[in-house]
Amino acid sequence: MSELFPSHRIQVLLPLPLSGVLDYLCSDDLIVKEGDFVTVPLPGRQLQGVVWNTDVEKSNVPVEKLKHVIGKSDLPALPISLMKFVQWVAHYTLSPLGSVLKMALSVPKMFDKPKKKTLYSLAKNLPQKMTASRQRVVDAAISDMPLSIKDWGNLAAVSDGVIRGMIKAGMFKSCQVFGEKSFIDPDIEMQRATLSQQQFEASQHIINRQKEDAYKCILLEGITGSGKTEVYFEAIAQALSHQDAQVLVLVPEIALTAQWLDRFRERFGTAPVIWHSQMSPAQRRRAWWATIRGEARVIVGARSALFLPLKNLKLLIVDEEHSQTFKQDEGVMYNGRDMAVVRAMQADCPVVLASATPSLETLINAESGKYDWLYLGERHGPAQLPHMSSVDLRLHKLKAGSWISEPLCLALKENYARGEQSLLYLNRRGYAPLTLCRTCGHRMECPHCSAWLVAHHKFNRLECHHCGFNRKRPEKCPNCDDHDSLVECGPGVERVAEEIQTIFPDARLAVMSSDEISSPASLKLMIDAIEKHQVDFIIGTQIVTKGYHFPMLTLVGVVDADLGMSGADPRAAERTWQQLEQVAGRAGRAEHAGHVIFQTYQPDHPVLQALISGDKDQFLEREVAARETQNLPPFGKLASLILSGPDKNKVINVAKQLSKLAPRHNDITVLGPVPAPLSYLRGNYRYRFLVKAKLSINIQNEIRKWLDKIASNRGVRIQIDIDPYSFY
Ligand code: ADP
Ligand code: ZN
Numbered sequence: 001m002s003e004l005f006p007s008h009r010i011q012v013l014l015p016l017p018l019s020g021v022l023d024y025l026c027s028d029d030l031i032v033k034e035g036d037f038v039t040v041p042l043p044g045r046q047l048q049g050v051v052w053n054t055d056v057e058k059s060n061v062p063v064e065k066l067k068h069v070i071g072k073s074d075l076p077a078l079p080i081s082l083m084k085f086v087q088w089v090a091h092y093t094l095s096p097l098g099s100v101l102k103m104a105l106s107v108p109k110m111f112d113k114p115k116k117k118t119l120y121s122l123a124k125n126l127p128q129k130m131t132a133s134r135q136r137v138v139d140a141a142i143s144d145m146p147l148s149i150k151d152w153g154n155l156a157a158v159s160d161g162v163i164r165g166m167i168k169a170g171m172f173k174s175c176q177v178f179g180e181k182s183f184i185d186p187d188i189e190m191q192r193a194t195l196s197q198q199q200f201e202a203s204q205h206i207i208n209r210q211k212e213d214a215y216k217c218i219l220l221e222g223i224t225g226s227g228k229t230e231v232y233f234e235a236i237a238q239a240l241s242h243q244d245a246q247v248l249v250l251v252p253e254i255a256l257t258a259q260w261l262d263r264f265r266e267r268f269g270t271a272p273v274i275w276h277s278q279m280s281p282a283q284r285r286r287a288w289w290a291t292i293r294g295e296a297r298v299i300v301g302a303r304s305a306l307f308l309p310l311k312n313l314k315l316l317i318v319d320e321e322h323s324q325t326f327k328q329d330e331g332v333m334y335n336g337r338d339m340a341v342v343r344a345m346q347a348d349c350p351v352v353l354a355s356a357t358p359s360l361e362t363l364i365n366a367e368s369g370k371y372d373w374l375y376l377g378e379r380h381g382p383a384q385l386p387h388m389s390s391v392d393l394r395l396h397k398l399k400a401g402s403w404i405s406e407p408l409c410l411a412l413k414e415n416y417a418r419g420e421q422s423l424l425y426l427n428r429r430g431y432a433p434l435t436l437c438r439t440c441g442h443r444m445e446c447p448h449c450s451a452w453l454v455a456h457h458k459f460n461r462l463e464c465h466h467c468g469f470n471r472k473r474p475e476k477c478p479n480c481d482d483h484d485s486l487v488e489c490g491p492g493v494e495r496v497a498e499e500i501q502t503i504f505p506d507a508r509l510a511v512m513s514s515d516e517i518s519s520p521a522s523l524k525l526m527i528d529a530i531e532k533h534q535v536d537f538i539i540g541t542q543i544v545t546k547g548y549h550f551p552m553l554t555l556v557g558v559v560d561a562d563l564g565m566s567g568a569d570p571r572a573a574e575r576t577w578q579q580l581e582q583v584a585g586r587a588g589r590a591e592h593a594g595h596v597i598f599q600t601y602q603p604d605h606p607v608l609q610a611l612i613s614g615d616k617d618q619f620l621e622r623e624v625a626a627r628e629t630q631n632l633p634p635f636g637k638l639a640s641l642i643l644s645g646p647d648k649n650k651v652i653n654v655a656k657q658l659s660k661l662a663p664r665h666n667d668i669t670v671l672g673p674v675p676a677p678l679s680y681l682r683g684n685y686r687y688r689f690l691v692k693a694k695l696s697i698n699i700q701n702e703i704r705k706w707l708d709k710i711a712s713n714r715g716v717r718i719q720i721d722i723d724p725y726s727f728y
Pocket of ligand 1: 193194195196199222223224225226227228229230231380549
C-alpha cells in the first residue's frame with residue numbers, strides 16, 4: 001500500500017463471530033471516519049468491515065504486526081446510532097460483537113453497487129377482463145414496490161413470457177433504478193381517516209411526544225377493532241412531514257400482513273419499504289440501500305428490521321407488542337420488542353407499543369408511569385365486542401373421533417344458515433399429533449428428537465415439527481408389522497376441517513396454517529377469498545390471530561381452549577389469554593354481532609373466567625402478584641443456559657462442572673441442570689440451567705464470570721438466553 005504516506009492505527013469490526021475489533025493501519029491519505037465501510041486483509045482472504053474506532057490510544061498489538069486497510073467503500077457510513085445499538089445488543093445478549101454486526105449487514109453482495117436496471121410496477125388502469133395467468137399476476141401484487149420481470153414471475157408463479165406480454169400490453173409501468181430513487185415517498189395527505197375523539201386524542205399524544213424529539217415509550221392499548229392502526233398512521237403522517245424523517249414499524253410476521261399493506265397504501269398512496277427474511281437477495285439489497293441512503297421513509301418489517309441502517313429514525317412502532325414472534329430463539333437471542341425500546345432510546349425518538357393484549361412487562365411499566373399509557377376502549381363504528389361463553393366438555397362429552405361438541409355444532413349450523421362466516425381455532429398443524437399402534441403400543445417418534453411425529457394427510461406424511469424430519473405415513477406398524485393397527489390420536493386443523501366437511505358437505509372451507517400458506521401470494525388469495533365471502537368456515541392455527549379484519553366473520557369456536565395452559569413456562573396463562581382474546585377479537589368486527597365459544601375441560605380456569613366475564617384486570621393482577629412473589633420478570637431477572645451436544649456424557653460432564661462453579665449468593669439462584677423438556681433435539685442431547693437474580697444484579701457479568709471458569713467444553717454448545725420466552 002501507499003508506503004509514501006504515514007499511517008495511523010484504526011480498529012475495524014468484522015461481521016464474524018469475534019467478540020472484539022481488529023487493529024489495522026490506515027494510510028493518512030485514506031480518510032476514514034467511524035462507521036465507514038472498509039476492506040481489510042485476513043489470512044488468505046479479504047473482507048469488508050466497519051471502522052469502529054479511529055482514535056486508538058492503547059493496544060496490545062505491536063505496530064509491526066499490523067496490516068494495512070486495503071480500501072474504503074463509497075457506501076454511506078453506518079449510522080452512529082446503529083453502531084451504539086449493535087454494541088448494546090451484543091453486551092446485553094452476551095453475543096460476540098461481530099455476530100451482531102453481521103445481523104446489520106445481512107445483505108448479500110451489499111458492497112456491489114447495484115446495477116442500473118429496469119423494474120416494473122402495475123399500471124393504474126388495468127382492463128376488467130384478462131387471462132387467468134395475467135389475473136394471477138395482478139392478484140399477486142402485494143405492494144407498489146417495482147420488481148424485475150423475474151421477481152414478478154416468481155411472485156405470481158407464472159413464466160417470464162406472461163410478464164413480458166403484459167408489459168407489451170401496457171399493463172406495467174417501468175422505472176430505472178440506481179442511482180435514482182427506487183421508492184416513492186408516501187403522500188401524507190392521501191386519505192386521512194376521520195378519527196373519533198378518543199382516537200384523535202391518542203394520536204395527538206403521540207404527535208406531541210414526537211415533536212419533543214426525545215425518547216419516550218408509549219403503550220397504545222386498545223381493544224381489538226378500536227382503530228390502533230388508524231391512530232398510529234396519523235402519527236406516522238406527522239413524523240413524515242419532517243424532511244428526511246424515517247419511521248420503522250415492526251410487525252410480528254411481515255409475510256402475514258397483506259391486509260395491513262393494503263391499508264397503508266390506501267392511506268399513503270404507496271407501499272412502505274418491506275423487510276423480512278423471505279425476501280429475495282435483490283429485494284433485500286434494494287431495501288437496505290434505500291434505507292442507508294435515506295430514501296426509505298417508512299419501513300415495515302420483522303424484528304430484524306431493527307438492525308437496518310436508519311439514519312434519521314423519528315418514530316418507532318411495535319404492533320402486537322405482546323407477540324412472542326418478536327423473540328429470536330436462535331443465534332443472537334434477543335427480544336425485538338425490548339430491543340426496539342433501546343433502539344428508540346439511542347435514536348432519541350418515541351416508540352409506540354400497540355396491542356389489545358399488552359404483555360405484563362409493558363403493563364407494569366405503564367402502571368408505574370415509566371411508559372405513557374393510551375387506551376382505546378370502543379370499537380370503531382357500530383361494532384361491539386363479541387359475546388363469549390364456554391362449553392364444559394365434562395358435561396357435553398365429545399363422541400369418539402369428534403372434536404366439535406353439540407352446543408358448538410348447533411351454533412355453527414345456525415350461523416351457516418344465516419349465511420355468516422365461522423372460524424374454528426386450533427393451534428395445531430396437520431391432522432393428528434400422535435400415531436400409535438393398537439397392537440404393540442409403539443408410538444411413531446422422531447429419530448432425531450424426543451418428540452412425536454405429527455400426521456399430515458395433505459402430504460400423506462409424518463413430520464417432526466421440531467427438526468422437519470418426515471417420512472411417508474406407514475401402512476403397517478414399523479415395530480410389530482401388524483396391518484391396520486395404527487391409530488391417530490388427537491386433532492389438528494386438518495382433522496377438524498374433515499369433521500366440518502362431514503357435518504356441512506356443501507360448505508366452502510379454508511384451512512389457514514403454515515402448511516397451506518407457503519407464500520405471501522397464496523396467503524393473499526386466501527384472504528381475498530374470505531373477504532369476498534367465498535368461504536363459509538375457516539379452520540386455522542395461530543396465524544389467524546394476527547390482526548385480520550373479516551366483516552362477515554361472526555362466530556369463533558375455540559376447539560381446545562385448554563391447549564398451552566400447562567407446562568414450565570411462567571407465561572403460559574398470560575399467553576393463552578392473549579391468544580384467545582386475539583382470536584375472539586376476529587368475531588363481529590363490523591355491523592353483525594359476534595359470538596365466541598370456548599370448548600374446555602376447566603371452565604373455572606382464571607384465563608377462561610377473565611375472557612368470559614370480560615374482567616381481565618383481576619386475572620392480570622393475579623398474574624402480576626404471582627410474578628412478584630416468584631421474583632420473575634419484570635420483578636427479577638431471568639436467564640437460561642442451554643447445553644447441547646451429540647455426546648450425552650460430555651454434555652452431562654460440562655453441566656456438572658458448571659453446577660459446581662455456579663454463582664451462589666442471596667441475590668442469585670441457579671436452578672438445574674435438568675434435562676430439557678425437549679431432551680433430544682436434532683441429534684443433540686440438551687440440559688438446562690435457569691438463572692434467577694434480583695434486579696440489582698448484573699446478570700450478564702455473573703454469567704460471563706461463571707462461564708469463564710470452566711476448563712473446556714469442546715463438543716458442547718452453550719447457548720445463553722437472557723429473558724427467555726421458551727422453556728423447552
Ligand atoms: P385495531 O388495530 O385496534 O384492531 P383497526 O385499526 O384494525 O383496529 O380498526 C378496525 C377497523 O375499523 C378497520 O377496518 C379500520 O379501517 C376501521 N376504523 C377504525 N377507525 C376508523 C376511523 N376513524 N375511520 C374509519 N375507519 C376506521
Ligand atoms: Zn425431529
